[in-house]
Amino acid sequence: MTPTSSTQAQTGSVKTGPQAVDFTHRLTEVAGTVETFLVERLGPEVGTGEITRPPRLMAAMRHAVLGGGKRLRPFLAIETARMLGGSEAPALAAGAGVELVHCYSLVHDDLPAMDDDDMRRGKPTVHKAYDEATAILVGDALQTLAFEIVADPTWQPDARIRADLVLGLARASGLGGMVGGQLLDLTAEGRFGTATLDVDDTLRMQAMKTGAILAFSVEAGAIVGGADEGQKAALLRYGLALGQAFQIADDILDREASPEAMGKATGKDKEAGKATLVDRLGLDGARAECDRLVGVCEDAVGPWGESARILRDAARFTVARKT
Amino acid sequence: MTPTSSTQAQTGSVKTGPQAVDFTHRLTEVAGTVETFLVERLGPEVGTGEITRPPRLMAAMRHAVLGGGKRLRPFLAIETARMLGGSEAPALAAGAGVELVHCYSLVHDDLPAMDDDDMRRGKPTVHKAYDEATAILVGDALQTLAFEIVADPTWQPDARIRADLVLGLARASGLGGMVGGQLLDLTAEGRFGTATLDVDDTLRMQAMKTGAILAFSVEAGAIVGGADEGQKAALLRYGLALGQAFQIADDILDREASPEAMGKATGKDKEAGKATLVDRLGLDGARAECDRLVGVCEDAVGPWGESARILRDAARFTVARKT
Numbered sequence: 001m002t003p004t005s006s007t008q009a010q011t012g013s014v015k016t017g018p019q020a021v022d023f024t025h026r027l028t029e030v031a032g033t034v035e036t037f038l039v040e041r042l043g044p045e046v047g048t049g050e051i052t053r054p055p056r057l058m059a060a061m062r063h064a065v066l067g068g069g070k071r072l073r074p075f076l077a078i079e080t081a082r083m084l085g086g087s088e089a090p091a092l093a094a095g096a097g098v099e100l101v102h103c104y105s106l107v108h109d110d111l112p113a114m115d116d117d118d119m120r121r122g123k124p125t126v127h128k129a130y131d132e133a134t135a136i137l138v139g140d141a142l143q144t145l146a147f148e149i150v151a152d153p154t155w156q157p158d159a160r161i162r163a164d165l166v167l168g169l170a171r172a173s174g175l176g177g178m179v180g181g182q183l184l185d186l187t188a189e190g191r192f193g194t195a196t197l198d199v200d201d202t203l204r205m206q207a208m209k210t211g212a213i214l215a216f217s218v219e220a221g222a223i224v225g226g227a228d229e230g231q232k233a234a235l236l237r238y239g240l241a242l243g244q245a246f247q248i249a250d251d252i253l254d255r256e257a258s259p260e261a262m263g264k265a266t267g268k269d270k271e272a273g274k275a276t277l278v279d280r281l282g283l284d285g286a287r288a289e290c291d292r293l294v295g296v297c298e299d300a301v302g303p304w305g306e307s308a309r310i311l312r313d314a315a316r317f318t319v320a321r322k323t
Numbered sequence: 324m325t326p327t328s329s330t331q332a333q334t335g336s337v338k339t340g341p342q343a344v345d346f347t348h349r350l351t352e353v354a355g356t357v358e359t360f361l362v363e364r365l366g367p368e369v370g371t372g373e374i375t376r377p378p379r380l381m382a383a384m385r386h387a388v389l390g391g392g393k394r395l396r397p398f399l400a401i402e403t404a405r406m407l408g409g410s411e412a413p414a415l416a417a418g419a420g421v422e423l424v425h426c427y428s429l430v431h432d433d434l435p436a437m438d439d440d441d442m443r444r445g446k447p448t449v450h451k452a453y454d455e456a457t458a459i460l461v462g463d464a465l466q467t468l469a470f471e472i473v474a475d476p477t478w479q480p481d482a483r484i485r486a487d488l489v490l491g492l493a494r495a496s497g498l499g500g501m502v503g504g505q506l507l508d509l510t511a512e513g514r515f516g517t518a519t520l521d522v523d524d525t526l527r528m529q530a531m532k533t534g535a536i537l538a539f540s541v542e543a544g545a546i547v548g549g550a551d552e553g554q555k556a557a558l559l560r561y562g563l564a565l566g567q568a569f570q571i572a573d574d575i576l577d578r579e580a581s582p583e584a585m586g587k588a589t590g591k592d593k594e595a596g597k598a599t600l601v602d603r604l605g606l607d608g609a610r611a612e613c614d615r616l617v618g619v620c621e622d623a624v625g626p627w628g629e630s631a632r633i634l635r636d637a638a639r640f641t642v643a644r645k646t
Contacts, residue, residue, distance in 0.1 A: 057506045105463075140428075140462070141497050143466055148493035170470045175377070180377050183379060191454075192457075
């Protein structure tokens with residue numbers, strides 16, 4: 001299966017243009033804000049006793065969520081909302097919801113019945129650190145918590161915005177998005193009988209499995225930031241191109257990077273006999289396609305001028321990252 | 324683990340008072356309405372092609388959801404809303420969301436790493452009929468679909484009501500409710516080391532695992548039906564007592580019923596060495612406690628007089644059911 005997820009934060013060495021220092025500083029800063037928000041939601045000190053927050057479940061949820069990841073999805077939500085003049089708190093809550101969905105999918109994808117991975121973000125996967133039953137429940141509870149946070153009026157008084165965020169997150173992550181894409185990925189590996197997946201099939205599968213939720217991260221920022229329909233359409237173009245670029249960059253990394261650098265197994269696509277865009281275009285051609293998609297991203301946010309600098313840098317970062 | 328779920332519809336033989344025929348007719352009628360609603364959401368004819376609705380995933384989701392169950396949770400949501408003068412369509416959508424959460428929990432609870440059950444509602448469990456990976460994804464996608472339906476403006480234009488329903492459903496089904504209760508149940512079975520669970524611990528665990536979502540079914544009807552705070556408090560009393568009565572009735576059934584009648588394994592509590600209220604009170608004492616709880620339910624909906632007849636019958640049905 002394609003390792004499509006982000007891994008350990010490693011932002012210092014990426015060249016993202018003249019404002020690279022600003023960008024990596026901001027990415028690290030937002031990751032810290034997201035971490036603090038998630039610690040507060042998952043901390044043992046919250047709640048009314050052991051019965052309502054089983055300690056083992058909470059510890060395993062913290063293992064799954066805290067201390068790793070670039071937090072690219074909440075970053076996109078927050079920076080999109082900021083570009084539109086929105087405040088950070090409601091975008092942080094929406095972005096944290098997306099991040100929790102991302103984290104739950106990693107926990108379930110790593111299970112023995114799925115990818116059977118032992119390591120994630122350089123530490124044991126949840127079912128290795130705990131056990132399979134706990135890992136299944138951790139994933140389930142993380143998904144639920146994502147919707148609970150997004151629907152919570154604490155961070156967002158406008159119920160219409162909250163309901164829109166829930167609906168968008170569900171559509172991006174369910175049977176027509178992330179989960180459906182994961183099923184197609186397993187199908188592509190021949191899990192349910194002989195299957196052939198050409199490059200276009202792979203692109204569609206990837207668009208569902210990882211593209212939909214990345215694009216929704218941007219859309220969440222647009223919803224929270226009060227974008228009008230024209231702005232939403234432009235930001236959707238940005239989000240979709242970013243998702244595609246992210247995926248091709250992942251395919252390149254899967255072919256090139258070492259397991260040590262990635263904190264997880266690599267080369268699994270080739271092993272699984274799955275065709276990716278790298279097979280069709282070669283490594284140089286795939287890199288050129290990434291650059292083209294970055295151009296699409298830059299065009300899409302062009303109307304925002306200097307205010308869109310962080311989102312332009314984010315597109316460049318997505319294709320230049322080393323993990 | 325306690326079999327806490329509903330099984331095959333079997334409503335014809337239950338004595339629920341003079342209006343028994345009316346009640347069982349209505350229960351069957353609503354189950355049909357729920358089935359139709361779910362068929363439309365899960366049908367192969369919906370969607371824009373195989374890529375966005377993987378056929379294997381859809382078929383396995385239908386296997387998990389359709390053709391079984393009394394649909395008690397949507398019934399409670401719909402009848403509560405109707406009692407309050409609300410229309411059926413928005414309550415149906417909310418109730419269907421609760422039912423999908425219930426269904427997802429059954430699919431994951433049945434997994435080999437959890438209860439390892441082969442049969443459910445008289446047919447093979449999802450991981451037996453398909454495979455473990457598909458069953459994990461089916462559960463994940465059903466949870467997502469639940470929130471998608473509840474947040475969808477098609478059935479409920481009022482965004483505040485939709486957001487309230489999402490929040491309530493998430494709280495009832497997540498780490499402080501259903502999933503947390505399931506983790507405590509596994510703990511009680513000694514899965515994570517030696518554990519002792521006295522009767523009060525069991526009652527708390529059951530209140531989280533199954534009580535919270537049953538009580539929310541009633542609350543969902545109250546939210547959709549526009550209940551004021553006093554009405555909500557009364558309906559919460561009804562829902563909590565109903566959830567307790569349901570669980571004790573399940574404990575009695577687990578001790579008494581045959582696997583054939585239940586469509587799944589029975590006697591698992593005793594096998595797991597888990598203390599239930601039946602151990603403390605005996606079978607007759609447990610039945611008396613059920614009757615007391617039915618009285619609490621009847622008192623709670625007393626102010627609604629004849630309009631509350633179906634909810635009163637539902638409480639009696641809950642303790643008198645044979646599956």
